[in-house]
Amino acid sequence: MCPKKNPSIESKPTVTGGEEAHAKPFLKWVGGKRQLLRELVKRLPEKFNAYHEPFLGGGALFFELAARGRIKEAHLSDLNEDLIDTYVVVQTRVEALIASLKKHVHSEEYYYGLRGKDPKKLGIVERASRFIYLNKTCYNGLYRVNSKGEFNVPFGNYKNPLICDEDNLRLCSKALKGVTLRRQPFHAVMSNVMPKGDFVYFDPPYYPVSGTANFTSYEKNGFKEEDHQRLKKIFDELDHKKCFVMLSNSYGPFTRKLFKEYEPETVMATRAVNSKSSGRGPVKEIVVRNYP
Secondary structure (H helix, E strand, O other), X not given: OOOOOOOOOOOOOEEOOXXXXXXXXXXXXXXXXXXXXXXXXXOOOOOOOXXXXXXXOOOHHHHHHHHOOOOOOEEEEEOOHHHHHHHHHHHHOHHHHHHHHOOOOOOHHHHHHHHOOOHHHOOHHHHHHHHHHXXXXXXXXXXXXXXXXXXXXXXXXXXXXXXXXXXXXXXXXXXXXXXXXXXXXXXXXXXXXXXXXXXXXXXXXXXXXXXXXXXXXXXXXXXXXXXXXXXXXXXXXXHHXXXXXXXXXXXXXXXXXXXXXXXXXXXXXXXXXXXXXXXXXXXXXXXXXXXX
């Protein structure tokens, strides 16, 4: 059976416009944008053509735009192969995924047994099911890999996590219909955008503001300072193409200086993951735009 819902772990389905439910992210994702949605929505372009999100993660802004009827065409991508495969399964084989998720058992022994399996030896539905199970039951929903590219986050010790959210998975599948999903590096967005009117949102792994703040790995080699600098060049190129571009990142001297000509805006967000309790709670972040 599907585990019963635990309100302390999973939020209620998104409801807007009366009683109509809309898709919300089906993954817990460190650095996810649920806490920043209000600020991001206030800063959207008035009109845009295709939507591009090259660091997909939990996809919070995409699902919010879909709920608001703002998506005409969407191109979602990420370098994380398991993540993109999971989105493809939600998009195209959601019922098989739900059936697989219902077979999981919530226990520490089962968790480490499933974590230890080689995902390359599993079918795509089973890989997606494993990915969601580990995401829902690991420590704080972290995604972290070792130097071999192996997922190595410990067991989360939740009492009753919601592993199989059938209704939301079906809503996500509906929202993803017709969406293009690609496994590719962020700079490949340049080959997908159409000038003058496409909207690109960048949500990269945040530049670390302290020695304990960097918990995620974009891939096994990490996302380094030179990657942030390359991202800035892509931002500039998209600006020259007259695309609408918005980016979020941590607040600090490096990021503010890097994007200074775009006059970064300071916003407040809640950071839930830090090895020290003093590092959690409301923190400053920046939102960068190339349009008014």
